[in-house]
Amino acid sequence: MKAFDLQRMAFDKVPLEFLGEVALRSLYTFVLVFLFLKITGRRGVRQMSLFEVLIILTLGSAAGDVAFYDDVPMIPVFVVFVTLALLYRLVMWLMSKSEKLEDLFEGKPVIIVEDGQLAWEKVQRANMTEFEFFMELRLNSVEQLGQLRLAIMETNGQVSLYYYEDEDVKPGLCILPDKCIERFTTVPEANQYACVRCSHVVDMQAGDHQLCPRCAHPEWSKVSWAKRIT
Template sequence: MKAFDWQRMALDNVPLEFLGEVALRSFYTFVLVFLFLKMTGRRGVRQMSLFEVLIILTLGSAAGDVAFYDDVPLLPVLVVFLSLALLYRLVMWLMAHSEKLEDMLEGKPVVIIEDGELAWSKLGRANMTEFEFFMELRLNGVEQLGQVKLAILETNGQISVYFFADEEVKSGLSILPKQCTQRFKVVPEAGDYACVRCSEVIKMQAGDHQLCPRCANPEWSKASQAKRIV
C-alpha cells in the first residue's frame, strides 16, 4: 500500500456515484439511531435535546470510522457530515414552523406531579421508574410529595420542580428510600396514609386494610407532613 495515495484516501475504490449512496446511508443511520433513542427513553440525556444527542451520536460514528480505518475514504465521510448538517438545519427550520413536528421529534414536557399527587401512569409512559424519579426529586431537596406544587419532566430529561410555600405544604407520600419508611397493609394507628404506588392520601383508622381507591394497591405508608428545609 502506498502512503499518501490521494486516490485511496479520497475515494478508495468506489465510483463517484457512491457519494449519493452515502447520503442515503447517512439518512438511514440517522433514522435508526433516532428510533433507538425514542424507544429507550430520555434517561441519561442532560442539557441536550433528544434530537441534538442523535446528531452527535451519528456524527461520532462517522468520525470514528474515518479516523481508525484506512479503508474508509474521506469524501464519503464528508458527505455524511454535510448531509446531516443539511438535515439538521432543515429539521430545525421545519420544527420552527410546525408544532406537531416539534412535538414528534423533541417530545413534550410531561407533568408528573400536580398539587402533591403523582401521575404514575404518565411516569410509566415516559420510560422512567418511580425509583429514578424519586431520586431526581430528592436531589432537588424534596422529602415528601406534599411539598411539590408542580413537577415537570422536561424534553431533555431534567425535572423542573415548583414548591408550595411552607404554610401550604400538604400531607404526602414520603420519597425517602424504602429502608427509611415503613409500609403497611394493615395500618397500626389512625391518621393520614399515602399509597406507596400512586401517592393517594386518605384518612384511615387503626386496623384498616383496604385497597387504594385510585390504583388498587394494598400497601400504605404514613403520610409525611415534613416541610422543606432550605
C-alpha cells in the first residue's frame, strides 16, 4: 500500500458514480430525521432530556451508516426510524403514567444554589462540578451567588434562576473568572470570606487561615455585595 495515495485516500475502491448515490442516501436520511423530529415535536438540542438525546444519537448512527456505506440497505434503516418513533411515543406515554419511570428516563432537577450559597451536598450527590454552573450563571449576568434565592439545573440542562430583590441581596461568593478575584489561604483583614469551592461564608479576622468547615477547602475570597444589573 502506498502512503499518501490521494486516489486511495479520496475514493479507495469506490467508483466516482457512487458519489451521486451518497448524495441521494444523505438526502434520504435527512428527510427521515426531519420527519422524526416533526412527528415527535422536538425542539432544540438544548431543550432535550437525556432520553431524547439517546434517541437522536441512535438515529444519527443509523443515518450515518446508510448515508455512505454501499452495503447498508435503505429500507431496514427506515424500519429503525419507525421503531424508534414508536418507542419514543410509548415511553412518553408510560412516563405520563409513572413518576418513577419519568425520573429514570428524564432524571430529576438539581438545586445548585439555595439561599445565596452553592448547594454543595446536592451538587456532589449528582456527581457534578460547580464550574459549569458558574459559567451558566455568568451568562445570565449573575456576578455573585448572594443575588440568587434559588438556582435549579433542569433535566434538559437549562438553569432556572430565582433572584432576591436588591434590598435582600446577601453577601456571597463572586463567580467571576479566577483572574478577576483574589484568593487567600491567609486572609489579610477582618471581613466576611467565601470558600471559593463551596461558597460557604465565614467571618474571619486578619491573619486567619483555616479549612472550610463545609468542604475542607483552604482558599477564600472576600464576599461580594454586588447587586444584580437588570
